[in-house]
Amino acid sequence: MATTLIGALERELAGRRAAGLHRARRTLASAQGPRVVVDGVPLLAFASNDYLGLANDPALVAAACEGAHRWGTGAGASHLVCGHQAPHAALEEALAACAGPCEGARALLMSSGYLANLAILTALAGRGDAVFADRLNHACLNDGALLARADLVRYPHLDVDALARRLAASRARRKLIATDAVFSMDGDLAPLPRLLDLAEEHDAWLVVDDAHGFGVLGGGRGSVRAAGLTSERIVVMGTLGKAAGVAGAFVAAHPAVVDTIVQTARPYVYTTAAPALLACALLAALDVLRGGGGDRRRARLSALVERFRAGAAQLPWTLLPSSTPIQALVTGTSDSAVALSNALLARGVLVPAIRPPTVPEGTARLRVSLSAAHDAADVDRLLDALRGAAG
Ligand SMILES: Cc1ncc(COP(=O)(O)O)c(C=O)c1O
Missing domain, CATH: 3.90.1150.10 (Aspartate Aminotransferase, domain 1)
Incomplete structure (x- = not known):
């Protein structure tokens, strides 16, 4: 006999099935x-x-195997405790050189793109701030704004004029424009140069989620490089489980942004580092990508x-x-x-x-x-x- 708690869940699940929305793996x-x-x-x-x-790919598989032999299977701790191993550090350097959006940029490895977006938004925005988001952005950018307790202001897909009006009307203390670079379910591109112009006009951050551009666009270096943009106000998030063929993600930005995430972002601080063997496979992936x-x-x-x-x-x-x-x-x-x-x-x-x-x-x-x-x-x-x- 199911409890009322289970019964309520089962009714909701049946409703999903009836609406053609039930998902199966x-x-x-x-x-x-x-x-x-x-x-x-x-x-x-x-x-x-x-x-x-x-x-x-055989080269990545071989690098992962060698990495497992040399570094073991688990990082064993968060990056700040004692889980940050030499392959993580080498990969961060390589990613900064490959996809950094400004002079002297640094990169920071994260366990997933989802966590990376939560980390960026909670580090750069808080109560009284506003996150301006394209309506078709990936869910984790929106979730980051909610977790940051910032106001989430959505604008119609690719509508730069509507964004400009919302920015002009905002009284928020700090402003952050967040966009997918390549929209994950449509495949079209964000107008990054125009978004950067607006970010400059309104002294806002521009957070670019390049989950689907890194490895594919800009000679593999991603959408920001493809657009020829450099700015200290651009924060790039790239994922490593898509074109790069492994797992995880990175943030590439000005060193002050990266250090702020390291110091304050709970999705970075309170999670175990990904195994170093993955960083070894990713170093091999970068060799191919570039x-x-x-x-x-x-x-x-x-x-x-x-x-x-x-x-x-x-x-x-x-x-x-x-x-x-x-x-x-x-x-x-x-x-x-x-x-x-x-x-x-x-x-x-x-x-x-x-x-x-x-x-x-x-x-x-x-x-x-x-x-x-x-x-x-x-x-x-x-x-x-x-x-x-x-x-
Ligand atoms: C645009 C976009 N951002 C972020 C993510 C999350 O990345 P990850 O799968 O590494 O958590 C995805 C897909 O999963 C995505 O499509």
């Missing part, structure tokens, strides 16, 4: 890559954020994006504008997105349906993500499956 019986095995069934996948195909191998992977990825867009433009669903590996086909209702995803699954192709609240009501979609590990024939097979599902 798939267990992969394979490493990440274009070809995965789910429930014993081999599938061609366009679902991960492994944009450069590094998540199962080198000719990275350029070749990015060129291949761009060609696959173009191939997909040329084919998808003929389909009955709305293909959102995007030059990045994130390609969204909007179907509308949650049911229609799930039905299309299932129709592809029946054809051996895995593309996730993305539903509210992750995307706005009425814009449920398939989120196709392309990887340099795909080839042209994979993209053609996806397009055939979509044509078949369109009937």
Whole structure:
């Protein structure tokens, strides 16, 4: 006999199922890559954020193994206690040089992008301050503003004029503009130069979440470098579990920002450091990202994006504008997105349906993500499956 507490949860879960919003995990019986095995069934996948195909790259795997032999499996403590090991320090230096947004920038490793955004926002904003956020920002930027107890002021997607009006009307003590650089469910780009102009005009911080740009744009150095911007008021957050193929995240910013996070940000201070073996794998990933191998992977990825867009433009669903590996086909209702995803699954192709609240009501979609590990024939097979599902 379920308690009333359990009963209440079960009613809520049943409501989710009835609304087509219930989410289920798939267990992969394979490493990440274009070809995965789910429930014993081999599938061609366009679902991960492994944009450069590094998540199962032999050089990274070898570096992780060597790292485990040299440094063990666990960091054993938070960075401030005694979990900060030499590979963490080396990786921070390399990341600062690669993606720092200003002269003398430093980088700080975090265990995840989610925690990194919480750390940045709580370190730079508090009660009486205001965080100005694009309406399509990732949830963790909004959660950071809430945790900081700052006012969260959202502006319509990419609408710089609306942002300017909100900034001008604000009486907040400190102002912070927060934006995804590449929007995670749409794949389009934030107008970073114009956002920096506004940040300068209003003496605000500009926090750039480059989860989907780092490794892919700007020769791998990310969206801020791609836009040619440098400023002490820019704080970059890059994730290391997407294009970089491993796990974790970093903040790259002026040393005063980094030190403030180290001193004050609870999502940094009160959590165990990621294992050093991951830092070893990430040092190997950076070698690829910044080198000719990275350029070749990015060129291949761009060609696959173009191939997909040329084919998808003929389909009955709305293909959102995007030059990045994130390609969204909007179907509308949650049911229609799930039905299309299932129709592809029946054809051996895995593309996730993305539903509210992750995307706005009425814009449920398939989120196709392309990887340099795909080839042209994979993209053609996806397009055939979509044509078949369109009937
Ligand atoms: C835009 C954006 N920011 C932050 C994150 C969080 O990063 P992580 O998965 O490393 O926690 C994600 C995705 O997970 C993301 O898409």
